[in-house]
Amino acid sequence: MFDDDCLMTSQVNTISKSAYFALFRISKIRNLLDRATTEKLIHAFVSSKLEYCNSLLVGIPQNQLSKLQSVQNAAAKLISRSRKYDEVSPILYDLHWLKVEFRINFKIMLFVFKILSGHAPHYLSSLIERYVPGNHSLRSGDLNIVTLVRTDKHKKTKENPRTTTKRYGWRAFFVVAPFLWNELPRSVRKSPNLVTFKSGLKTFYFKKQFNL
The missing domain is CATH 1.20.1050 (Glutathione S-transferase Yfyf (Class Pi); Chain A, domain 2)
Structure with a gap:
């Protein structure tokens, strides 16, 4: 609903x-x-x-x-x-x-991992992409961080004067997903497989929830 x-x-x-x-x-x-x-x-x-x-x-x-x-x-x-x-x-x-909020974030992060692993449907994989720095010598290129895919419908124009966040807010997947992903520890983002990723993600959110 x-x-x-x-x-x-x-x-x-x-x-x-x-x-x-x-x-x-x-x-x-x-x-x-x-x-x-x-x-x-x-x-x-x-x-x-x-x-x-x-x-x-x-x-x-x-x-x-x-x-x-x-x-x-x-x-x-x-x-x-x-x-x-x-x-x-x-x-x-x-x-x-995990509390409800972290369970929601957990599910979002599973989607992102599958996108980056090439196992997500196109309608999701077309929304975010790996960040590639302009200077390829920068270490940020190896951090496995993601960014919003900028398309014409996301850009500010006369016909669409609102920016992405103003129109969709932080509830939009393509806005919130990069934010949540990029705050994960590098070791979690670089997980070699889904099982390892889920374990590391659960541990990260569990520690965050209880301030461990």
């Missing part, structure tokens, strides 16, 4: 409602379940809803993001049998879960 203002309010509300209903049903049988089984049910019926097409939620307003984070917090507390007002950060740490 898309809103006229592209804030994804309807989508967030739908996800939250559906996920809370699933949590309610699982909570009714929680006393009959061990932790491992509860976690599997949470992943199948709650986390999957938060993950589905979550890259579309990048850059949504904080109040919308908080709704989804509240769902994840409730899910974590149900798994750990914690009370409603218990601090959630230690629980997320124990579960080794």
Whole structure:
């Protein structure tokens, strides 16, 4: 569901409602379940809803993001049998879960890695490209950083006076993806394969989330 203002309010509300209903049903049988089984049910019926097409939620307003984070917090507390007002950060740490915002960024970064590896559809690979410095002797050329592909429709003209960021904001994939990618450690950006990349990316966001 898309809103006229592209804030994804309807989508967030739908996800939250559906996920809370699933949590309610699982909570009714929680006393009959061990932790491992509860976690599997949470992943199948709650986390999957938060993950589905979550890259579309990048850059949504904080109040919308908080709704989804509240769902994840409730899910974590149900798994750990914690009370409603218990601090959630230690629980997320124990579960080794990334918060919703970082899960969204994680998905965006997977797309970028696949683009740079030549395994992404053209409609995505045409949006960003590797940065090639004008002076090829510069070390920045070996950093594996990316930049927005500038096309006629992205340029400022009389017919289209708005710049890319003013028109699409930080929610646009081709705007936010280079920003998120270029802040990753060089070791993560230079990962030799997807498995290594995902592991390094998870570690980077996990440490960032908990200020480690």
